[in-house]
Amino acid sequence: MGENNDATRRSVLKAVGGAAAAAAATGAASGQETTTSGSGGQETTTSGGDLPDDFPVTITQGQMPTTLDPQNHRSTPTDNVVLHAYEGLLGRDQQGKIVQKLATGYERQEPGRVRFQIREGVTFHEGGQLTPEDVAFSINRVVQQDVSIASPQADQLAGVTGAQVVDGQRAVDVMSDGINPIVFSLFATYCDIMQKSWVQERSSSEVAQQMNGTGPFVLEQYQSDVLVRFSRNEDYWRRPPAVTQLTFRAATESSTRVNQLLEGESDVIVNVPPQAIGRVRNANSARVSAAPSTRIIYNAMKYNVEPFSSVEFRRAMNYAVNLQSIIENVLSGFADPTGQPTLEGFFGYNPDTSLYPHDPAQAEQLVEESGHAGASITLHTPVGRYLKDVEIAQAVANQIDQLSNVSCSVRQRDFATLAGELTDGNIETGPDFYLIGWGNATFDASQTIIPLLTCDGALTSYCNEQVDQQMDQAQSQANQDQRDQTLQQVNQTLHDQAPWIYLNRQYSVYGVRNRIQWQARRDERIDAYAMEPADGQ
Amino acid sequence: MAIGRFLLKRSAQGVFVVWGVVTVVFGLRYVTPGNPITFVAPLDASQQLRQQIARELGLTRPFYVQYFDYIAGLVQGDMGYSYIRGVEASGLIFARLPATVELAVAASIVAVALSIPLGVVSATRRHEPADYAATGFSLVGISTPNFWLGIMLVLVLAVQFGLFPTSRRGIGFLPAVAMLFTEFRISGLVNWLAHITLPAITLGTYFTALITRLTRSGMLDELGKPYVRASRAKGLPETLVRYKHALRNTLIPVITVLGLQLGTLIGGAVITEAVFAWPGLGTLLIGAINARDWPLIQGSLIVIGVGFVLINILVDSLYAYINPQVVH
Numbered sequence: 001m002g003e004n005n006d007a008t009r010r011s012v013l014k015a016v017g018g019a020a021a022a023a024a025a026t027g028a029a030s031g032q033e034t035t036t037s038g039s040g041g042q043e044t045t046t047s048g049g050d051l052p053d054d055f056p057v058t059i060t061q062g063q064m065p066t067t068l069d070p071q072n073h074r075s076t077p078t079d080n081v082v083l084h085a086y087e088g089l090l091g092r093d094q095q096g097k098i099v100q101k102l103a104t105g106y107e108r109q110e111p112g113r114v115r116f117q118i119r120e121g122v123t124f125h126e127g128g129q130l131t132p133e134d135v136a137f138s139i140n141r142v143v144q145q146d147v148s149i150a151s152p153q154a155d156q157l158a159g160v161t162g163a164q165v166v167d168g169q170r171a172v173d174v175m176s177d178g179i180n181p182i183v184f185s186l187f188a189t190y191c192d193i194m195q196k197s198w199v200q201e202r203s204s205s206e207v208a209q210q211m212n213g214t215g216p217f218v219l220e221q222y223q224s225d226v227l228v229r230f231s232r233n234e235d236y237w238r239r240p241p242a243v244t245q246l247t248f249r250a251a252t253e254s255s256t257r258v259n260q261l262l263e264g265e266s267d268v269i270v271n272v273p274p275q276a277i278g279r280v281r282n283a284n285s286a287r288v289s290a291a292p293s294t295r296i297i298y299n300a301m302k303y304n305v306e307p308f309s310s311v312e313f314r315r316a317m318n319y320a321v322n323l324q325s326i327i328e329n330v331l332s333g334f335a336d337p338t339g340q341p342t343l344e345g346f347f348g349y350n351p352d353t354s355l356y357p358h359d360p361a362q363a364e365q366l367v368e369e370s371g372h373a374g375a376s377i378t379l380h381t382p383v384g385r386y387l388k389d390v391e392i393a394q395a396v397a398n399q400i401d402q403l404s405n406v407s408c409s410v411r412q413r414d415f416a417t418l419a420g421e422l423t424d425g426n427i428e429t430g431p432d433f434y435l436i437g438w439g440n441a442t443f444d445a446s447q448t449i450i451p452l453l454t455c456d457g458a459l460t461s462y463c464n465e466q467v468d469q470q471m472d473q474a475q476s477q478a479n480q481d482q483r484d485q486t487l488q489q490v491n492q493t494l495h496d497q498a499p500w501i502y503l504n505r506q507y508s509v510y511g512v513r514n515r516i517q518w519q520a521r522r523d524e525r526i527d528a529y530a531m532e533p534a535d536g537q
Numbered sequence: 538m539a540i541g542r543f544l545l546k547r548s549a550q551g552v553f554v555v556w557g558v559v560t561v562v563f564g565l566r567y568v569t570p571g572n573p574i575t576f577v578a579p580l581d582a583s584q585q586l587r588q589q590i591a592r593e594l595g596l597t598r599p600f601y602v603q604y605f606d607y608i609a610g611l612v613q614g615d616m617g618y619s620y621i622r623g624v625e626a627s628g629l630i631f632a633r634l635p636a637t638v639e640l641a642v643a644a645s646i647v648a649v650a651l652s653i654p655l656g657v658v659s660a661t662r663r664h665e666p667a668d669y670a671a672t673g674f675s676l677v678g679i680s681t682p683n684f685w686l687g688i689m690l691v692l693v694l695a696v697q698f699g700l701f702p703t704s705r706r707g708i709g710f711l712p713a714v715a716m717l718f719t720e721f722r723i724s725g726l727v728n729w730l731a732h733i734t735l736p737a738i739t740l741g742t743y744f745t746a747l748i749t750r751l752t753r754s755g756m757l758d759e760l761g762k763p764y765v766r767a768s769r770a771k772g773l774p775e776t777l778v779r780y781k782h783a784l785r786n787t788l789i790p791v792i793t794v795l796g797l798q799l800g801t802l803i804g805g806a807v808i809t810e811a812v813f814a815w816p817g818l819g820t821l822l823i824g825a826i827n828a829r830d831w832p833l834i835q836g837s838l839i840v841i842g843v844g845f846v847l848i849n850i851l852v853d854s855l856y857a858y859i860n861p862q863v864v865h
Contacts, residue, residue, distance in 0.1 A: 063824070066621045073621075074579045150589040152578045208623045224622075224629060225824075226706070226816045251704060251814035252823075255688055259696055259703040260814075416571030416829055423575060425584050438580075451581035458581040 051232075055533055056245040057516065059526055060257050060266040064225050064250040067208040070192035071142050071151045076439075077270075080526045081228050081248050085125065086192035086213035089116050089135065090184060094530070096345065096443050096522050098188040102130060102214065106187075108478070111179045116187075118170050122237045124195045125219070126212045132165040135172045137196035139163035149204060156190040158447075159183070179476050181483055185347075185442045189523070216241045216529045225250070241529045261286050261511040268518065268526060269511040271387065274332035280511045290334055290509045291520035295439040296343055296448070297386055299379060299396060299501035300461035302432045307372035314498040316366035318356035320400045321501055325358070330391045335504035340491040341448050343505050345522070348445025348474075348487025353495045356502065364403050373405040380434040382415035387506055393435045396501065422459050430461070437506060441523045445487040446474060453499055462499035540857050547853050551846040558842035559611065559835075563604055566831045573620045573829040594620055607835070616839070617832035619825075626836040629821060634840065637817035639710050640809070641802035643733050644741035645795060652745045653791070656752020660760065661779060671749060678746025687739040687812035694735065704814040707732035736813040740806055744798055748791060755787035796852040800845040 065078035070086040073079075089103035100106075105117035122130040142151045143160050159180040163172050176183060198212045211219040214237070217230035230246040249266065251257045254273045260266040262283050272280055272288060280288050301308035301317065308314055327335045339355040342348050367373055377400070381393035393410050400408035411431075421430045436459075440447045454471055455463035470490045477483040495502075510520050517532040573594070574587050582590075591597050595606075610617060616626040659671035695703040708716070713725035759765060760783050768778045807819035814820075818837055825833035 066828075067623055069623065072623055074577070145586075145589050150586070150593045152582065152586070152590060154586050155579060155582050205618075205624045224624070224632060225821065249705065249814070252811050252820065253814070256691075256704050256812060256814050259691055262696055263699070263703050265703060265705070414571060416575055416827075419575045419580060420570065420572045423580050423582070423587075458583065 051240060052242050052244060052533055055243050056247070057243045057267045057528055057531055058247040058249060058265070059268045059270075059528070060249045060251055060260055061270045061526075062250060062252055062254075062257075064248070065228060068211050068219070068222065068228070069149075069204070069208045070194065070213070071138070071153055072149055072204070072208065074152045076524050077250070080524075082192065082211070082213075083215070083525060084217040084230055084246060084528055085211040085215045085219055086194065087215045088187060088189075088191050088193060089118075090188040092188050092443075092523060094519065094521055098184060102135070102193055103187075106184060109173065111478070112176045114174050114176075114180075114183055115166065116172050116174065118172060119237065120170065122214050123235060124198065124212050124214055125233065126195075126198060128195060128197070130193070130195075130214055132170055132172045134196045135193055136163040136165050137199070138193045139172070139174060139191060141194070141199070142191055148199060153190060157186050160186070179478055181475060181478060181480075182347075182442060182444045182446060185444050189441045217243075217246050220245070242532045243528050246528045258511060261513065264513065267513045267516050270508070270526070272509045272511045274330075274334060274388065274509075277332055277334075277509070284514075286511055286513050288509060289512045289518065289520040290507050291522050292336055292343075292345075293439070293506045293508045293524050294343065294346075294441050294443070294522060295386070295437050295506040295524075296338055296341065297389070297392065297435065297437045297503045297506055298338075298341070299393075299433065299435050299503060300452075301499060301501070302427065302430065303462045303464075303499060304427070305432045307370060307375040307377070308432060310370035310372060311497055312366045312370035313372050313375070314501075315356075316363040316370065316403075316406075317400060317501050318498050319359045319363035319366065320403055320406075321356075321396050321503075322358040322399055323355070323503060326392055326395045327504055330388050330395055331504065331507075334387075334507040334509050336507075338502045338505055340495045340502065341453060341500065342445040342487070342491050343440075346440070346443050346445055346448075347480075348484060348491060350488040350491040350495075352488075353492050356498075360399075360403060364405055367403065367405045375405075376407045376409075377433050378409050378411050378431075380411050380413050380418060380431040382418050382436070383412050385415040386437040387509075389435060389437075392503065396435070396503070425458070427460060435503075439524070445491065446471065449487075449490060449494070450475075453494060462497075464493070464497060464499075467493055467497075540854075540861070543857055544850070544854055547850050551850055554846050555839070555843055559608065559839055560604075562835050562838045562842075563607060566835075567600060569829075571829050573831060576828045576830075577620055611839070616836035619830050619833045621828050621830045621833075626832040629833060630818065630836045630840055633816060633818045633821045635709055635711070636706055636815060637803055637806055637810070637819060639733065640736055640740060640806055640815060640817060641799055643737035644744060644802055644806075645799055647737050647741035648744040648748055649795065651741075652748035653752055653788075655745075655749045656787075657756055657779070657784060659749065659753040660756035663757070671753070675746040675749045675753075678742045678749075681742065683739050683743060684808045684812055686742055687735070687809055690735045690739060691812070701735050702732055704812075705732060706816055736809050736815055739812070740802060740809040744802070747798075748794065751791055751794060752787060755790060756783060759783040759786050792855065793852055796848050796855070800841075800848045803841060803844050 061077045061080060063077045065081040066075055067073050067078060068082060070082040087101045089101060090106065091099050091101040093099050102119050102122060103116040104119045106114060108114050116135070118130065118132050118135055124130065139160065140147045140162055141149065142153050143157050144162055159176040159178055160183065161175045161177050163174045166173050174183065193214065195212055199207055209222060216233050216236045218233045220231045221227065221229040228248040232240050232244050234240050251260060254271060254276065257266065257269040258272060258276045258279060261269045261280065264285065277288055280286050301314050303309060323337045327333060327337060337355050340350060340353045379393050379397045381389055383390050390412060397408040397410045400406055418434065438448055438452060450471055451457045451459050453462045454460060454468050467490055470486055474483050474486040477486060508520050508524050512518055515534055517534040518530060521527065574591055578587050578590050595603065607617065614627065616630065618624065619626050619629060622629065655671045655674065659668045662668050691703050695701045707728045708725050710729055713729040716722050716725035765778055765783055768782060803818065806817060807823055809815065810817045810819040822834065822837040825837060
């Protein structure tokens with residue numbers, strides 16, 4: 001870790017970092033470059049080149065992983081740990097673009113069937129080559145409840161019904177109930193591949209405490225809730241990582257994480273709170289690295305109860321909120337304003353849709369037009385679930401309350417209770433007006449709009465036949481341009497209909513020691529494979 | 538023999554208390570809002586998946602079946618499986634217990650080492666500057682929230698002066714001692730001491746203040762009693778009167794409070810553990826509550842409850858030994 005940097009090690013890292021940078025700049029590294037094409041993307045892998053002899057990295061998150069079983073959880077901190085040992089068929093690069101990982105090619109065979117060509121020469125950490133049987137087993141373990149476990153990730157591979165090995169080929173066919181236009185997006189984000197025999201020979205408790213993947217790091221030590229330590233996988237199918245030893249720890253308190261960073265006890269920390277940004281920036285040894293995340297924060301207004309049943313009233317609420325002020329004053333600038341449910345950079349985002357400006361006069365007029373002047377509303381908000389959630393809710397409620405014809409208050413809620421009300425499949429049990437966040441790592445508009453804004457959505461607060469029809473249409477369009485147009489129309493409709501108060505896109509804000517060269521990703525993943533010794537460190 | 542019967546009776550009562558704790562804790566899950574499925578399954582999971590997961594976790598069985606199964610398991614040392622982690626709850630809890638016990642004992646040692654001398658000085662130098670300083674310290678100690686004190690200690694002693702690590706446990710006490718005797722290296726103990734000092738001071742400060750006040754008032758009480766006057770009249774040296782006779786009697790209630798507070802420290806170290814990222818039972822419990830991981834919540838609370846009962850029995854035994862009248 002940082003505090004152990006001695007002169008000798010620094011000089012080695014400096015030399016290695018310099019060599020790597022020079023090689024990258026000239027493209028003349030001693031290794032070779034291979035390129036493999038697929039039907040929907042391509043991946044470039046570079047092998048060879050000198051690796052640092054000693055480049056340990058410690059990452060501190062808010063929570064430790066709940067399990068080491070990559071298919072039996074739904075938490076981002078767990079994902080961030082397991083992704084270093086396990087890999088999927090496809091993956092995403094720094095910008096969110098789909099790249100190949102354990103699949104070397106992928107194509108649609110027919111509606112409801114896609115085929116993945118499985119990479120050769122990949123070995124699991126405990127030995128054994130990656131086979132199509134392992135891939136089919138892993139997919140079935142997620143989507144079929146009678147295979148090994150009832151995986152909570154089943155709905156992440158929405159529409160996928162199963163997988164089977166293709167006779168005579170090193171390939172796996174994945175079946176869906178319908179055309180499933182986002183199937184490759186799903187596989188680029190979800191479904192880590194495990195070794196069939198390894199899983200079957202172990203109890204679920206053992207699978208939760210041991211690891212055997214194909215990834216760039218091998219599990220070295222696991223102390224539940226204390227640390228997870230990996231070492232570099234020297235036999236990795238790509239160039240082995242620069243990081244020699246990777247340690248994950250956790251500290252729930254953000255100030256504790258910041259202290260650890262400033263003292264050199266940790267190299268990367270998650271969720272630097274806005275009030276601590278200055279401390280990190282002023283430190284000579286560390287910096288802030290932030291990236292827009294895939295999570296949108298919004299205030300849902302239930303479409304079937306007064307006063308939110310009025311589109312004028314819902315629009316008025318959007319005009320009442322000074323979003324820019326919230327972003328600057330509450331979130332210290334680490335957020336982007338939104339005006340539609342789909343985030344910029346996502347498939348289906350409508351670039352022509354405007355943001356709602358802050359216009360209290362217009363808001364008051366629309367409230368009058370809605371016929372709900374004098375309405376009194378309560379905004380329910382979870383506490384501590386999202387960055388500054390209560391503070392955002394208080395600012396929103398305060399701004400609405402300043403309208404002459406609406407009063408608004410905040411009610412703080414326990415997240416589990418609020419989430420339970422929203423996910424029970426009954427729109428009537430949830431509050432009428434609530435703040436919640438939604439992460440969508442597939443980079444596709446449908447994975448936000450379908451669950452949240454269609455009549456049968458799992459957490460819906462809105463129902464509109466036109467939107468439902470258009471989403472049905474989008475889900476059966478194989479032509480990506482046509483589908484993009486359809487989704488853009490839906491986003492425009494949802495802007496105009498204002499089922500939410502559109503708030504901010506949350507940022508992932510990390511504190512990073514200067515000895516490390518690394519940039520934050522948009523999908524909240526911390527990929528140590530991308531870490532290199534910083535130039536001059 | 539009478540003491541034996543007394544302890545047997547206390548132990549039997551303890552078993553009933555533990556059973557009561559288990560029952561209340563088990564019942565809590567049915568009256569507490571929030572569903573564990575919310576955390577195991579994603580927010581947008583289908584009802585079918587939710588039901589499947591609920592079945593797998595055994596949550597669809599009737600209440601009484603779950604209760605009797607749980608009690609039967611508990612008798613055999615099985616606290617069930619963590620919903621979220623999929624491993625035995627008992628393993629997680631007992632892995633965390635040493636860290637919390639270490640912290641609680643260290644905090645108690647800090648408290649005893651500081652509070653008794655302070656209390657004695659305060660009582661014997663009543664209305665002198667030393668008394669004002671000690672009572673002032675007690676007031677500040679009782680009034681200071683320990684999360685604030687912890688953060689301040691870290692900022693000054695760890696971040697500013699770099700004297701201590703900011704957080705984490707480092708090596709455990711027993712491995713550190715083992716290292717000393719098997720490898721003849723003291724670095725383990727130094728590491729342990731470096732990591733535990735700030736959390737122990739943070740957790741022990743309130744306790745120190747409390748015992749200081751108790752010692753002071755107890756000592757003042759004793760010093761005013763006839764036997765002290767008689768001792769002085771007999772010509773016993775003042776040191777002997779104060780530190781042998783008066784202090785010994787003062788310490789009896791202090792020891793009782795110390796014993797009971799140890800249980801409170803084990804259950805109440807949550808904030809200190811969070812500030813110092815200390816991997817103890819407190820943070821495990823908070824994490825389990827946030828995730829509605831009921832087997833883990835139940836197991837942690839039962840272990841804390843059993844700890845309280847055992848300490849109570851121990852304190853009762855000491856009392857019975859010191860004052861046999863209690864037995865009757």
